[in-house]
Amino acid sequence: MSAMRIFTGVIGRDLRLALRHGADTLGAALFFVLTGALFPLALGPSPELLARMAPGVIWVCALLAALLPLDRLFGAEQEDGSLDQLMLLGLPPSLIGLAKMTAHWLTTGLPVLLASIPMAIMLGLPAATLPVLLAGLLPGTLVLSLAGGMAASVVLGARRGGVLLPLLVLPLITPALIFGAAAVDSARSGLNWVPDLELLWAFLAGALPLCPLAAGAGLRAATE
Amino acid sequence: MLLTGPNGAGKSTLLRTLAGLRRPDGGRILWDDEDMTEDRTAHGRRIGWLGHQDALKPGLTLLENLRLSANGAKPEAALRAFDLDSLADLPARMLSAGQKRRSALARVLLADAPLWLLDEPSVGLDQVSVGQLGVAMAAHRAQGGIVIATTHVPLPLAGAIPFSLAGSPADSPAETGEYVA
Numbered sequence A: 001m002s003a004m005r006i007f008t009g010v011i012g013r014d015l016r017l018a019l020r021h022g023a024d025t026l027g028a029a030l031f032f033v034l035t036g037a038l039f040p041l042a043l044g045p046s047p048e049l050l051a052r053m054a055p056g057v058i059w060v061c062a063l064l065a066a067l068l069p070l071d072r073l074f075g076a077e078q079e080d081g082s083l084d085q086l087m088l089l090g091l092p093p094s095l096i097g098l099a100k101m102t103a104h105w106l107t108t109g110l111p112v113l114l115a116s117i118p119m120a121i122m123l124g125l126p127a128a129t130l131p132v133l134l135a136g137l138l139p140g141t142l143v144l145s146l147a148g149g150m151a152a153s154v155v156l157g158a159r160r161g162g163v164l165l166p167l168l169v170l171p172l173i174t175p176a177l178i179f180g181a182a183a184v185d186s187a188r189s190g191l192n193w194v195p196d197l198e199l200l201w202a203f204l205a206g207a208l209p210l211c212p213l214a215a216g217a218g219l220r221a222a223t224e
Numbered sequence B: 001m002l003l004t005g006p007n008g009a010g011k012s013t014l015l016r017t018l019a020g021l022r023r024p025d026g027g028r029i030l031w032d033d034e035d036m037t038e039d040r041t042a043h044g045r046r047i048g049w050l051g052h053q054d055a056l057k058p059g060l061t062l063l064e065n066l067r068l069s070a071n072g073a074k075p076e077a078a079l080r081a082f083d084l085d086s087l088a089d090l091p092a093r094m095l096s097a098g099q100k101r102r103s104a105l106a107r108v109l110l111a112d113a114p115l116w117l118l119d120e121p122s123v124g125l126d127q128v129s130v131g132q133l134g135v136a137m138a139a140h141r142a143q144g145g146i147v148i149a150t151t152h153v154p155l156p157l158a159g160a161i162p163f164s165l166a167g168s169p170a171d172s173p174a175e176t177g178e179y180v181a
Helices: A003-020 A022-043 A047-067 A070-079 A082-087 A093-122 A127-154 A161-188 A194-223 B011-019 B036-044 B062-070 B076-081 B097-110 B127-142
Strands: B002-004 B047-050 B115-119 B146-150 B162-164
Touching: A003 A022, A003 A093, A003 B062, A022 A047, A022 A093, A047 A093, A047 A127, A047 A161, A070 A082, A070 A093, A070 A127, A070 A161, A070 A194, A082 A093, A082 A194, A093 A127, A093 A194, A127 A161, A127 A194, A161 A194, B002 B011, B011 B115, B011 B146, B047 B097, B062 B076, B062 B097, B076 B097, B076 B127, B097 B115, B097 B127, B127 B146
Parallel strands: B002 B146, B002 B162, B047 B115, B115 B146
Antiparallel strands: none
């Protein structure tokens, strides 16, 4: 019994669950598209203004959409006793956390990433900046899943964990928001956008080893 | 070993501690003369766990629910042991309480672990199923496996060491799960 097999097994189980509950799964991506679609209605149809706001709007919406399914990520496992079974699979808790974070990204981050393309076109973002947006959202959504999964495991067992969750995640994720939106802005105004993206990827490189470790400790504490 | 004691005596807590889910407040738990809290991940592989809850996802079929714990092992024999083979492809939400409990027991069987920790395994089971549970436990013990079960009703576990927890959280001795098969 190899650890890799259990790891992919946990991800596979989560994906299968996500497919069975399609409405719940699409909820985050739908939320992303709908909130984005509200901005032109509220701000007026000026193409200038919308293109100017597009990077920020897309990033904020992506962030909020990724938050939606977070409190069920481990919460559902704990409620029905599955968390105990997961912890006894013989996989280190940090890898259990990483597997769940990966599943979260595949079911939320990836759909949001794909939905950001029509959203960017809808908001009138110049086509040339689209690759920069995607190159920023890719590490951005990954960091969201990592930091979000970590926070979700920390608030596990706390009452009103769902309220606490955004309070924990949003401050952690603001650097990604700032540099991600700034990169698209720079690209739009013809400035150098490479450093912003590099910082984002560096942020991901830091979160990748740290967040699963913290999540593992959170899961251990939650089963105590 | 049969763990008995009034509600709140700490039976489940003791089981969780033996599983390594919970850190002992004091003392040590030895497995082959090694402190199992040193490597709780490795200890997890030795355990077939049946908690209060059946840990079944309503959206997945019975077979899909058990696949993760089976880790590649063929589930047919375990399903047959609890008379579940005809239900294997039904979503877990369509199973009755007793069928869910039997599914959770089949998962213990599938885990192929030496130490079974069963928290009130007979809850919700009919007489026939309790008999099947008895057969499964006897087979496990015959292979040198250990069964530690909490219960309020008699379980078909012949010759098991009875261990009763007092109602008060006094210093109860932390015994190691040792018994002769």
